[in-house]
Amino acid sequence: MKFKQVFLFLAFLFLVGCKSEKPDLSIISNGTASSKEAKEAHENIDKNSYSEILPYLKDNALIESDGSKGVLLMFGSNNCKYCDKLKEEIVRSKMLQELLKNNFCSYYINTSYKKVHRFFSKNLDTQELGRFYAIRSTPTLIFLNPQGEMIFEIVGFMGGKKLELALEYISQNPNLSEAQIAENLYNLFAQKSLL
Template sequence: MRSFLVLCIAIFSIYGCQDEADANIVTSGTDYTQEQQKAMENIDINSYAEVADVFKETSVIESNGLPYVLVFSANGCVYCDRLKDLIKDNADVKEFLKANYAPYYINVSYSKTHFVEFINKSIATADLVEKYGIKPTPTLVFLSKNGKELFVYPGFMPKERFLKALEFFQKPELENLESKNINKAFQDFLES
């Protein structure tokens, strides 16, 4: 048994650590056409194709002078699909989002790099997820036009509450309030 072990070690030392890799085993990668590269970079768009007329492409996240609403979703998320249906099937919701917000649909199932205007740098999807503490999907993140976090809502929001949230979080004066005061003001707005 001992001589067998010595023989195995000797064979490994001779053949196990070659300085050069076999060129037949290692590839130089795959050459993709520009069209294929663009499709891979934008694969997340397919996950929200039915509402792509509302949401902006996420490679560059910018306000254009409007507050943001970021919808974090995932593949296979039933409530994400319900939110997409709510938006798709209600012209009033669609039009309000398009007219009053910089809306972005961010699918956490895909890794993508986003240039985010309000932090003036590129950031990976996973880092955005961490920044806003995203756990369940969908999660709605309302931000001021300058990127101040106003409200994070984990879960599906029914139509009437969603419309009220959209109406409330577009207010520029929220930029100057503290988080707890924003939450209280939103609660009061919902109850009025």
């Protein structure tokens, strides 16, 4: 008998409690805003890894030329000390910042993340883009002409002064072959005592 009384008492409290509360519709999410925000945050998680140079780059979700400038793809990765040194050089040098922003459509691609990039007319994820250019180590800089054809590649870290000269020279000579660019850069570095 006692069990039945306790059960009725608890049921009464439950029903009274339910009747006295009105639902607060403001706490119910329709799901779209938070899902959209979460998706956007996930798609842009790579940007945190190069936030210090983000002002000098374009959004790598859409990689293309503006029609007149060449394209610079800077491949980097997390826990890469030379990628960090490259970013430090860019932060320190106003000249590098201006060259990246004004002479190229510049993009940083962090190979530690998977993201879909609209690369000229195709969709490629980060790993596919890295395989396309046979990226084996970071940092690697890939230079493309405005039509998206590769014209030069720099594998490994290059100090700020050499990088400034390379960016300036390549932006002014996008129609030379890779061999011609390499030879001319070598001679330019020798003239400036940067070898």
